[in-house]
Each structure stands twice: as structure tokens, then as C-alpha cells.
Amino acid sequence: MNSQRTVLVTGGGSGIGKEICKRFYNDGYQLVVVSLDAGELDVLHDELLALNTANAQPVHRLALDLTRPDASQRVSDFCDEIHCDIDILINNAGFGLHDKHADLNLDQVNAMLHLNILAVSSLCHLFANRMKHSKPSTPNTIINIGSTSAFQPIPMLAAYAASKAFVVSFTEALAVELKEDGIDVHCVCPGTTKTPFLDVAGLSDNTRFGSTAYIAHKIAMSPKDVANLAFNIVGTKQTTAVPGLVNKLHYQMTHWLPNVMVQPVVNRLFNR
Ligand SMILES: NC(=O)c1ccc[n+]([C@@H]2O[C@H](COP(=O)([O-])OP(=O)(O)OC[C@H]3O[C@@H](n4cnc5c(N)ncnc54)[C@H](OP(=O)(O)O)[C@@H]3O)[C@@H](O)[C@H]2O)c1
Numbered sequence: 001m002n003s004q005r006t007v008l009v010t011g012g013g014s015g016i017g018k019e020i021c022k023r024f025y026n027d028g029y030q031l032v033v034v035s036l037d038a039g040e041l042d043v044l045h046d047e048l049l050a051l052n053t054a055n056a057q058p059v060h061r062l063a064l065d066l067t068r069p070d071a072s073q074r075v076s077d078f079c080d081e082i083h084c085d086i087d088i089l090i091n092n093a094g095f096g097l098h099d100k101h102a103d104l105n106l107d108q109v110n111a112m113l114h115l116n117i118l119a120v121s122s123l124c125h126l127f128a129n130r131m132k133h134s135k136p137s138t139p140n141t142i143i144n145i146g147s148t149s150a151f152q153p154i155p156m157l158a159a160y161a162a163s164k165a166f167v168v169s170f171t172e173a174l175a176v177e178l179k180e181d182g183i184d185v186h187c188v189c190p191g192t193t194k195t196p197f198l199d200v201a202g203l204s205d206n207t208r209f210g211s212t213a214y215i216a217h218k219i220a221m222s223p224k225d226v227a228n229l230a231f232n233i234v235g236t237k238q239t240t241a242v243p244g245l246v247n248k249l250h251y252q253m254t255h256w257l258p259n260v261m262v263q264p265v266v267n268r269l270f271n272r
Contacts, residue, residue: 005028005088006032006088007032008031008088008089008090009032009090011034011035011036011092011093012035012092013043014040014196015195015196016223016226017033017090018044019227020092025048025059032078034063034078034093035061036065045059062075066114066115067119072123075126085134086131086140087140089131089141089143090144094145095115095201096112096157097109097157097201098156098201098203098213104159112159113159116163128142128181128183131183138235141234142171142178142186143186144170144187145188146164147161147190148191149164150167151168152259154266155266155267171185171239172239184234184235185239188229189247190221190226190244191221191242191243191244191250192219193223193226198216198217212269212270221243
């Protein structure tokens with residue numbers, strides 16, 4: 001247990017982010033949690049206190065829309081206000097939209113791209129600079145939550161998959177750039193996971209056999225398993241990590257098989 005260290009988690013009010021908060025809190029970390037819904041943050045706070053009543057570490061909560069232009073700076077200012085140096089930044093907040101791109105609501109698409117891409121880039125920029133100026137005894141860490149959808153273009157999830165391709169590519173380059181500054185950078189890429197994500201994306205109706213929503217619900221893994229991977233990757237040399245056997249196979253196939261073999265299968269699986 002390391003009670004001195006602080007982890008900042010975006011999107012910690014629900015799903016994978018909430019499990020990440022619990023995992024780190026259980027290990028003695030102080031938390032800074034940013035999420036959209038203040039009520040969800042209050043529930044998280046109560047659940048965390050119930051987990052560790054003997055030795056409760058602070059849980060700082062910031063309800064904030066990370067798609068606001070000044071949001072990342074607001075997060076950094078909040079850390080100053082509460083006098084917190086961040087040892088681990090976890091960019092987890094994100095959402096997807098499932099439909100033909102031309103049929104989606106453009107404002108929603110733009111908000112998704114802002115959250116999945118611009119907020120990740122801005123927070124990495126601000127906190128890499130903050131981390132460079134701190135002198136930690138153990139390396140500082142940035143973890144970005146990607147997705148297996150990053151590994152190939154996906155019809156009906158075109159903009160979402162492309163946004164996660166940005167996250168993986170960006171994270172792998174950042175890992176090299178920040179090595180000499182003693183900052184470890186990782187990308188955790190879950191496949192389908194049992195969280196409200198599927199409902200938000202428009203994939204809640206899993207009644208039609210063989211549909212994308214049906215398959216997604218069938219193979220979905222637990223958010224706890226994803227959180228465990230995010231926790232265990234700290235201090236390792238692995239940059240990109242994929243939880244679960246099916247997702248690992250997916251990763252290997254998209255990396256080692258030629259695109260002319262992979263893409264037609266993906267198109268058939270998702271374009272329905
Ligand atoms: N679940 C999956 O199948 C899956 C698969 C691969 C990758 N991922 C990735 O995993 C990450 C977490 O997703 P999840 O599955 O845990 O979904 P989730 O349960 O819907 O959680 C998303 C979190 O992001 C927050 N959020 C959404 N919009 C925000 C905004 N504008 N500003 C601040 N926070 C915002 C949400 O807050 P509210 O709850 O208040 O809206 C929520 O706490 C995402 O990056 C997602 O792309 C998920």
C-alpha cells in the first residue's frame with residue numbers, strides 16, 4: 001500500500017472508471033475524480049468510504065463537462081486548489097455512437113470527438129508538464145483508455161473507432177517522448193465491457209440474434225477485469241495492453257494478418 005500517491009481518474013462516476021477508482025482506492029491511493037454527473041460522484045464517494053472505513057483517504061470530486069473548451073485547464077486548477085500533485089493520470093472518460101455516420105446527430109459526434117480526442121490530448125499535455133516539474137520517488141504514469149475498436153476501421157462506429165485509433169497512436173508516441181522525463185505512458189484497450197457505454201452508444205437492444213448489439217452483450221467482459229489490468233500495468237514496461245483472451249486474439253489478428261483478410265470480416269460483423 002502506498003498512501004502518499006494520488007491518482008486522477010476522468011469518467012470515474014460509472015463503468016470502468018468507477019472500478020478503476022475502487023481498485024486504486026483499495027490500495028491506499030488518494031483520488032481526484034472528474035466526471036459529468038455530480039450525483040454519481042457522490043455515490044462513488046460513499047461506496048469508497050464504505051470499502052475502507054479504517055483508513056479513509058481523501059476523494060476529491062469535480063463534476064465537469066470535459067467537452068468544455070476550458071475544461072482541462074479547470075482540472076489542473078482544481079488540483080492546485082486542493083494542493084494535489086498527480087502521480088497517475090487516467091484518461092478514461094469517453095463514449096461511442098453507433099449508427100451510419102451521416103445519420104448521427106452532428107453535435108453529438110463533435111462532443112464525442114472532443115471528449116475522446118481533444119480532452120485526452122489536453123490533459124496529457126497539462127499533466128505531463130506538471131509531472132515533469134515534480135520529483136517523485138517512483139515514476140509518474142499516464143494511462144489512456146483506448147479500445148479494441150482502434151485496431152481497424154469499423155462501419156457503424158466510424159468516428160468512435162477512429163477516435164480510439166487516435167488514442168492508441170498518440171499514446172504509443174507519447175510513451176517514447178516522455179521516457180526521458182521519467183513518465184510511464186500506457187494504453188489499456190478493452191473490448192466490449194458490461195457498462196452503461198453500450199446503452200449510451202445505442203447498442204442496448206440485444207434481442208436480434210447476430211446483430212452487433214447481440215454479439216457485444218454476449219462477449220462483454222467485466223469492468224473489474226479492465227480496472228485490474230489498468231492497476232497492474234503501473235510500473236511495467238508494456239505500452240499497450242488488451243484485457244481478455246478474445247480481445248487479445250483480436251489484437252493479434254489485426255496486427256499480423258493483412259488488412260485485405262481482416263477488413264471484410266469486420267465489415268460483415270459490424271455493418272448490420
Ligand atoms: N464499455 C465498453 O464496451 C468499452 C469498450 C472499449 C472501450 N471503452 C472505453 O472505456 C472508457 C469508459 O467507458 P465505460 O464503458 O466505463 O462507459 P460509461 O460507464 O458510460 O462511463 C463513461 C464515463 O465518462 C463520463 N463522461 C461522459 N461524458 C463526459 C463529459 N462530457 N465530461 C466528463 N465526463 C464524461 C461519464 O459520466 P456520466 O456517467 O456522468 O455520463 C462516465 O463516468 C471510455 O473511454 C470508452 O470509450 C468502453
